[in-house]
Amino acid sequence: xxxxxxxxxxxxxxxxxxxxxxxxxxxxxxxxxxxxxxxxxxxxxxxxxxxxxxxxxxxxxxxxxxxxxxxxxxxxxxxxxxxxxxxxxxxxxxxxxxxxxxxxxxxxxxxxxxxxxxxxxxxxxxxxxxxxxxxxxxxxxxxxxxxxxxxxxxxxxxxxxxxxxxxxxxxxxxxxxxxxxxxxxxxxxxxxxxxxxxxxxxxxxxxxxxxxxxxxxxxxxxxxxxxxxxxxxxxxxxxxxxxxxxxxxxxxxxxxxxxxxxxxxxxxxxxxxxxxxxxxxxxxxxxxxxxxxxxxxxx
Amino acid sequence: xxxxxxxxxxxxxxxxxxxxxxxxxxxxxxxxxxxxxxxxxxxxxxxxxxxxxxxxxxxxxxxxxxxxxxxxxxxxxxxxxxxxxxxxxxxxxxxxxxxxxxxxxxxxxxxxxxxxxxxxxxxxxxxxxxxxxxxxxxxxxxxxxxxxxxxxxxxxxxxxxxxxxxxxxxxxxxxxxxxxxxxxxxxxxxxxxxxxxxxxxxxxxxxxxxxxxxxxxxxxxxxxxxxxxxxxxxxxxxxxxxxxxxxxxxxxxxxxxxxxxxxxxxxxxxxxxxxxxxxxxxxxxxxxxxxxxxxxxxxxxxxxxxxxxxxxxxxxxxxxxxxxxxxxxxxxxxxxxxxxxxxxxxxxxxxxxxxxxxxxxxxxxxxxxxxxxxxxxxxxxxxxxxxxxxxxxxxxxxxxxx
Numbered sequence: 001x002x003x004x005x006x007x008x009x010x011x012x013x014x015x016x017x018x019x020x021x022x023x024x025x026x027x028x029x030x031x032x033x034x035x036x037x038x039x040x041x042x043x044x045x046x047x048x049x050x051x052x053x054x055x056x057x058x059x060x061x062x063x064x065x066x067x068x069x070x071x072x073x074x075x076x077x078x079x080x081x082x083x084x085x086x087x088x089x090x091x092x093x094x095x096x097x098x099x100x101x102x103x104x105x106x107x108x109x110x111x112x113x114x115x116x117x118x119x120x121x122x123x124x125x126x127x128x129x130x131x132x133x134x135x136x137x138x139x140x141x142x143x144x145x146x147x148x149x150x151x152x153x154x155x156x157x158x159x160x161x162x163x164x165x166x167x168x169x170x171x172x173x174x175x176x177x178x179x180x181x182x183x184x185x186x187x188x189x190x191x192x193x194x195x196x197x198x199x200x201x202x203x204x205x206x207x208x209x210x211x212x213x214x215x216x217x218x219x220x221x222x223x224x225x226x227x228x229x230x231x232x233x234x235x236x237x238x239x240x241x242x243x244x245x246x247x248x249x250x251x252x253x254x255x256x257x258x259x260x261x262x263x264x265x266x267x268x269x270x271x272x273x274x275x276x277x278x279x280x281x282x283x284x285x286x287x288x289x290x291x292x293x294x295x296x297x298x299x
Numbered sequence: 300x301x302x303x304x305x306x307x308x309x310x311x312x313x314x315x316x317x318x319x320x321x322x323x324x325x326x327x328x329x330x331x332x333x334x335x336x337x338x339x340x341x342x343x344x345x346x347x348x349x350x351x352x353x354x355x356x357x358x359x360x361x362x363x364x365x366x367x368x369x370x371x372x373x374x375x376x377x378x379x380x381x382x383x384x385x386x387x388x389x390x391x392x393x394x395x396x397x398x399x400x401x402x403x404x405x406x407x408x409x410x411x412x413x414x415x416x417x418x419x420x421x422x423x424x425x426x427x428x429x430x431x432x433x434x435x436x437x438x439x440x441x442x443x444x445x446x447x448x449x450x451x452x453x454x455x456x457x458x459x460x461x462x463x464x465x466x467x468x469x470x471x472x473x474x475x476x477x478x479x480x481x482x483x484x485x486x487x488x489x490x491x492x493x494x495x496x497x498x499x500x501x502x503x504x505x506x507x508x509x510x511x512x513x514x515x516x517x518x519x520x521x522x523x524x525x526x527x528x529x530x531x532x533x534x535x536x537x538x539x540x541x542x543x544x545x546x547x548x549x550x551x552x553x554x555x556x557x558x559x560x561x562x563x564x565x566x567x568x569x570x571x572x573x574x575x576x577x578x579x580x581x582x583x584x585x586x587x588x589x590x591x592x593x594x595x596x597x598x599x600x601x602x603x604x605x606x607x608x609x610x611x612x613x614x615x616x617x618x619x620x621x622x623x624x625x626x627x628x629x630x631x632x633x634x635x636x637x638x639x640x641x642x643x644x645x646x647x648x649x650x651x652x653x654x655x656x657x658x659x660x661x662x663x664x665x666x667x668x669x670x671x672x673x674x675x676x677x678x679x680x681x682x683x684x685x686x687x688x689x690x691x692x693x694x695x696x697x698x699x700x701x
Contacts, residue, residue, distance in 0.1 A: 245577075
């Protein structure tokens with residue numbers, strides 16, 4: 001078991017013929033994940049690393065049964081690509097594209113919610129379930145095992161790079177991951193930490209979760225409330241980056257677009273306090289994740 | 300994200316049917332006097348800077364006569380308001396206000412929907428009122444697919460106690476403000492105060508507007524009016540920061556690098572990943588390091604972009620060391636980054652023997668990256684240490700060297 005992806009994932013990549021998407025297709029196939037089809041308008045009957053390309057998702061869906069899409073199209077076309085996926089009844093949409101206009105994101109997130117479709121991202125590097133060797137997106141690159149080995153720890157991260165880094169810390173602590181999810185660094189995202197915790201709670205394979213948080217938004221606060229309400233009962237090890245931002249003038253953005261402190265909202269120190277208050281293992285230093293996770297897993 | 304100056308925001312309001320006071324923009328004291336005479340007293344003189352809360356910073360003042368206008372202009376021009384030097388003033392007709400309303404639209408990140416906030420108690424203490432959740436404030440989410448109906452705006456103001464002609468005017472204004480929010484890809488619009496005059500007219504006295512940088516490609520009317528990246532900074536962009544934006548844009552669209560100058564410091568900071576760079580900066584400070592800038596890169600940048608940015612990082616006066624740490628890369632080719640960094644050092648004549656450098660760069664093709672750094676005499680680490688470990692090594696090196 002895992003969350004989001006497994007051997008039943010029937011994967012299509014929208015925008016598969018792009019330079020980056022082609023490379024990721026190669027890495028993904030090499031890892032052992034099957035990609036059923038790709039979509040790029042005007043390129044039907046071509047193939048990328050042996051994966052057939054269709055002009056429309058509709059064509060691809062007529063030929064194959066598909067339930068999972070990876071969006072790799074440029075920002076200006078991302079809205080339509082996501083709506084195309086929703087319109088063709090794709091149930092999980094992972095959006096890699098960065099810098100999609102915010103109004104577009106809000107629109108497709110609401111459309112997806114109404115269609116009962118799950119969106120991860122935008123600005124995600126992917127999702128991986130190492131137990132089944134299924135990965136979506138660039139996550140893990142060409143050397144997946146460096147960071148992602150099968151195990152019983154879930155990873156949720158607002159940073160793509162730190163999804164890998166946190167999973168690597170899990171490995172250094174002597175464990176592996178059930179699923180690692182890069183949720184995206186944007187202010188509006190489809191799959192918040194709270195939603196992921198809810199899924200990890202149901203997942204029998206996951207024993208504990210590591211969460212990478214950042215300044216801005218109320219994602220970590222919402223997660224802490226969810227834990228306090230009893231929605232998530234497994235151990236959670238959390239690290240919140242960007243404490244220096246609190247000492248900068250208000251409204252300054254470092255790192256991801258969502259990492260903005262406004263008034264009392266979004267302060268790392270208050271996020272840490274809330275998570276501690278909810279009974280989480282909060283790491284003061286990133287290096288502390290290893291001993292804290294060992295302690296959490298021993299319980 | 301990009302902030303819009305008040306004069307541009309007001310032009311947008313006027314163009315879209317929201318009444319504003321007559322105003323002129325001036326750059327010196329004489330002009331201020333002429334403008335004030337032309338508009339007619341009393342006038343308001345405001346510092347034209349991209350920030351709110353100017354009233355609290357005494358950057359908004361009233362003048363009753365030409366002499367007073369000159370005196371006030373002199374007092375505000377060339378001062379600094381929340382880190383922004385005042386180079387321009389906005390001279391505007393003072394509105395004979397009976398009472399003040401408030402309205403804003405922004406995105407709520409938890410609900411992921413636009414949220415309209417309206418209040419019958421506008422003015423400078425609005426933030427307090429928002430917090431206390433008084434009955435004078437209404438917050439309403441908008442179904443972004445359906446849009447914001449006129450009747451919703453009417454319900455809001457009616458529930459806040461407005462009636463008669465004021466209700467009708469306020470309704471149209473709030474509805475039009477939502478149209479502006481949509482049309483210009485704003486991430487935030489705020490009219491505060493929205494003044495009701497003694498004659499019962501409603502006028503937008505002040506507007507705060509932020510445009511989504513990522514949508515500027517489809518906002519041709521705005522692209523030369525807003526400064527990209529201005530909302531990432533707490534002060535005007537420095538020359539070096541502007542130069543770095545050009546370097547970032549020049550070398551193909553691939554890969555991004557953002558550069559922010561910090562006050563003081565002696566370590567050139569070039570770190571990878573939105574999250575990794577936050578971690579690296581926190582760690583460097585904790586171990587006593589003093590970063591002179593904050594550069595964050597990612598998304599597999601080409602060699603020329605990397606070398607251009609690194610040269611910029613090193614060019615800030617007072618740099619005595621270089622710290623580079625990234626998360627384990629998922630797609631960034633570390634060998635390409637390594638070549639760019641080494642090229643920058645060579646072109647800047649930096650001798651790694653005498654200049655403390657620590658690199659922690661694990662990820663795609665890192666065996667090649669390691670070779671490139673070691674051949675150039677640069678201390679390299681891969682995934683044998685964490686970003687925090689690397690920061691500690693860097694801070695200790697600086698202590699020894701300085």
